[in-house]
Amino acid sequence: EPEVTQTPSHQVTQMGQEVILRCVPISNHLYFYWYRQILGQKVEFLVSFYNNEISEKSEIFDDQFSVERPDGSNFTLKIRSTKLEDSAMYFCASRRLGTGNIEKLFFGSGTQLSVL
Template identity: 90%
Template sequence: EPEVTQTPSHQVTQMGQEVILRCVPISNHLYFYWYRQILGQKVEFLVSFYNNEISEKSEIFDDQFSVERPDGSNFTLKIRSTKLEDSAMYFCASTRGRGKDTGELFFGEGSRLTVL
């Protein structure tokens, strides 16, 4: 069964360092997302990506964040200068996106980011 894969599963970094989280969405999906979940809290939308550009982004997704799909399969989230409050689980998701509404999202297992 196709699945969304994410790497690394856990990354520890020093405050101020750059971090790249990688995702391989399901191959025939058209919409890609990053969400984050601070420990024990709600799942928060960061950004959606379609047709090689950002579709929507939340207030959380400030200038420190960027996304790209460099090679048609990987979908990456970059945090340029990490802060302590960036510590969270980051989830990648994808969906086929048929019709006018958002259908089922397929999530990866997440990348846990710890900023020290």
């Protein structure tokens, strides 16, 4: 089965530094998502992306966060100035179809971000 690939698997950074988390969604998928999961807590929606623009974002996704699809394959999440509370597992997900034709989300294995 095709897979969503995320790199790196683990990222350690100092508070205030910028990080970029990378994802390669499944090739024929059109909808892309970032979720995060703080240790012991639920999987939380951050942002959805379609047709090269954000389609929805949560209140967590503030001005410190941005997403980009710089080429035909990569999908990135940037955190400009990391805070301690940004420490979490970040999951990328993709879906082939969207509105009116819901299918399953395919999740990557995640990037564990540790902010020190």
